[in-house]
Amino acid sequence: MRSYKLGERDTINRCLSSATACLYGVSEAAILAAGYAPAVGFIHTGKPQSFVYDVADIFKFETVVPVAFRVAARKPHNPERDVRLACRDIFRQSGLLKRIIPTIEQVLAAGELTPPKAHEEAVPVAIPNKEQMGDDGHRG
Numbered sequence: 001m002r003s004y005k006l007g008e009r010d011t012i013n014r015c016l017s018s019a020t021a022c023l024y025g026v027s028e029a030a031i032l033a034a035g036y037a038p039a040v041g042f043i044h045t046g047k048p049q050s051f052v053y054d055v056a057d058i059f060k061f062e063t064v065v066p067v068a069f070r071v072a073a074r075k076p077h078n079p080e081r082d083v084r085l086a087c088r089d090i091f092r093q094s095g096l097l098k099r100i101i102p103t104i105e106q107v108l109a110a111g112e113l114t115p116p117k118a119h120e121e122a123v124p125v126a127i128p129n130k131e132q133m134g135d136d137g138h139r140g
Contacts, residue, residue, distance in 0.1 A: 015072040018080040019064035022087040027056040030100035035116045063090050
């Protein structure tokens with residue numbers, strides 16, 4: 001259980017909260033983009049974001065937890081901002097965005113569940129993304 005009393009632990013808790021919020025946002029975006037329901041969790045249940053928490057837990061300890069502790073150790077003036085920037089960087093470096101949906105599909109396949117089929121009125125992407133010049137931080 002995290003303590004929110006003022007002091008050194010306060011910075012650590014603020015960093016952990018900010019980092020997990022970043023991961024929850026990215027996880028929920030991927031879940032919605034893949035056509036899954038954020039509320040239908042397996043481990044976490046009864047919350048509007050239960051599946052988000054399940055998916056985020058798969059990646060949490062390799063991404064945002066180490067980031068939160070590294071930022072907290074520096075004792076920054078604005079820990080939430082520093083954590084958000086560090087999370088952006090670790091998500092990019094780890095290729096997290098490219099890994100979330102395939103991981104969801106692997107997890108569901110392990111439970112012998114099939115991915116949802118496209119809606120009968122669904123159309124393919126009208127304008128596919130072009131290959132980008134530069135690294136992931138540049139817009140195409």
